[in-house]
Amino acid sequence: MKKFKEDFLWxxxxxxxxxxxxxxxxxxxxxxxxxxxxxxxxxxxxxxxASDFYHHYEDDIKLMKKMGMKAYRFSIAWxxxxxxxxxxxNQKGIDFYNRVIDCLIKEGMIPLVTxxxxxxxLALAKKYNGWENRACVHAFSRYxxxxxxAFGDRVKYWQPINExxxxxxxxERMNMWDTPKEDCERVRAQMDYHMFLASAQAINNCxxxxxxxxxxxxxxxxxxYPATSRPMDVWAAKMNDNFKTNYALEMYCYGEYxxxxxxxxxxxxxxxxxxxxxxxxxxxxxxxxxxxxxxRTLMAGYFPIDEEHPFGTRVRDxxxxxxGYFKIMPNPELKASxxxxxxxxxGLRILLNxxxxxxxxxxxxxxxxxxxxxxxxxxxxxxxxxxxSYLHDHIEACYDAIQDGVELFGYCPWSAMDLLxxxxxxxxRYGFIYVDRTDFDLKDLKRIPKDSFYWYRKVIKNNGLSx
Numbered sequence: 001m002k003k004f005k006e007d008f009l010w011x012x013x014x015x016x017x018x019x020x021x022x023x024x025x026x027x028x029x030x031x032x033x034x035x036x037x038x039x040x041x042x043x044x045x046x047x048x049x050a051s052d053f054y055h056h057y058e059d060d061i062k063l064m065k066k067m068g069m070k071a072y073r074f075s076i077a078w079x080x081x082x083x084x085x086x087x088x089x090n091q092k093g094i095d096f097y098n099r100v101i102d103c104l105i106k107e108g109m110i111p112l113v114t115x116x117x118x119x120x121x122l123a124l125a126k127k128y129n130g131w132e133n134r135a136c137v138h139a140f141s142r143y144x145x146x147x148x149x150a151f152g153d154r155v156k157y158w159q160p161i162n163e164x165x166x167x168x169x170x171x172e173r174m175n176m177w178d179t180p181k182e183d184c185e186r187v188r189a190q191m192d193y194h195m196f197l198a199s200a201q202a203i204n205n206c207x208x209x210x211x212x213x214x215x216x217x218x219x220x221x222x223x224x225y226p227a228t229s230r231p232m233d234v235w236a237a238k239m240n241d242n243f244k245t246n247y248a249l250e251m252y253c254y255g256e257y258x259x260x261x262x263x264x265x266x267x268x269x270x271x272x273x274x275x276x277x278x279x280x281x282x283x284x285x286x287x288x289x290x291x292x293x294x295x296r297t298l299m300a301g302y303f304p305i306d307e308e309h310p311f312g313t314r315v316r317d318x319x320x321x322x323x324g325y326f327k328i329m330p331n332p333e334l335k336a337s338x339x340x341x342x343x344x345x346x347g348l349r350i351l352l353n354x355x356x357x358x359x360x361x362x363x364x365x366x367x368x369x370x371x372x373x374x375x376x377x378x379x380x381x382x383x384x385x386x387x388x389s390y391l392h393d394h395i396e397a398c399y400d401a402i403q404d405g406v407e408l409f410g411y412c413p414w415s416a417m418d419l420l421x422x423x424x425x426x427x428x429r430y431g432f433i434y435v436d437r438t439d440f441d442l443k444d445l446k447r448i449p450k451d452s453f454y455w456y457r458k459v460i461k462n463n464g465l466s467x
Contacts, residue, residue, distance in 0.1 A: 001466060002399045158213060223350055267311065295341050338373070370386065373428065382434045
């Protein structure tokens with residue numbers, strides 16, 4: 001039996017725009033995530049209803065309790081609390097999250113709250129071009145303080161921003177719809193810096209306002225293998241990890257960009273504008289933990305510059321290539337999900353050890369899961385042995401990492417129940433609980449526990465894996 005510590009937080013995760021629905025009810029404003037989903041609404045589901053957690057939260061939380069969950073990691077919709085991002089506070093939004101938090105606590109679950117998960121209020125994008133303007137930092141700081149004041153008596157675990165390091169790679173998520181191509185990298189660097197500053201302010205304010213709270217960044221983790229044993233390929237693999245995740249962790253933990261990243265920003269002439277007071281804000285922000293989102297590993301080789309690809313040329317968005325540094329390629333040693341993510345439990349163990357070695361902070365897994373097109377059987381069941389196998393192997397990797405000395409205090413895979421995928425709608429499902437709807441037919445939105453639901457319930461009850 002591979003048993004975890006008695007206080008290990010077994011849970012699951014979600015995000016507001018992907019699960020709540022009720023996108024404009026009770027005073028909620030439109031978000032960038034809503035706007036982008038509506039652009040795809042002729043091809044897939046949008047945020048209008050999603051999984052309709054807004055109207056089903058009590059029953060959904062009871063199902064989570066039935067599965068045995070000890071924690072639920074979810075996000076608050078900024079535009080439900082402050083509809084235009086920096087204006088009047090919407091009491092009905094605060095009331096909704098109070099009800100959710102109270103329901104979780106009543107059912108014996110610990111709420112883990114993310115303040116911002118890809119859903120900037122659309123009004124801020126229109127007014128300031130979002131994070132390019134320093135005004136967005138002030139707006140987020142006010143929003144965070146509003147949440148700390150409203151919920152901090154019961155919420156003790158916080159993440160300021162989910163996967164900033166991934167979000168910044170996707171122009172659509174950063175509302176860079178009309179930014180000229182030649183200005184994209186400068187705008188991206190400024191937005192990134194402002195989010196780091198906003199996160200640091202939130203960490204500082206959280207520690208001041210909630211004495212017993214713990215707060216830390218949630219990162220999209222990256223672990224890269226070299227394509228060959230050639231030294232430049234080994235270097236390229238390390239730089240891929242550095243440019244996509246490690247630079248962000250160093251900023252979160254130490255309050256400044258590492259040298260290799262400063263050199264890149266200066267060489268590209270895109271170093272962000274700063275103010276003298278920023279240094280103290282960034283340096284004083286000390287995270288209590290790191291929230292790790294892990295789905296796959298990558299493989300990279302050196303990407304030399306040439307006339308067609310001068311230094312700093314970026315190809316693609318999420319898993320981008322960068323001329324002068326690295327080029328991503330498939331790993332022939334790994335199998336991939338139907339959506340292309342290469343499955344690698346051992347990579348999780350390696351990554352947790354690396355983060356432990358570099359940052360010496362406690363960690364929690366806040367996303368890890370297998371997205372696929374689950375189907376109902378004729379008996380109204382969902383057989384998902386592939387998900388059980390995936391989760392088993394990744395939980396085993398977590399256990400092994402703990403034996404290595406990693407301080408891991410929780411596992412909250414993605415996702416508690418089926419929810420809206422940003423680019424695949426309801427075709428791509430991750431949940432332990434099936435939501436009976438398709439992209440264009442809401443049906444009855446019935447909740448149906450999958451086989452993985454019952455398997456995970458046993459894992460939680462046993463506090464670990466059977467041999």
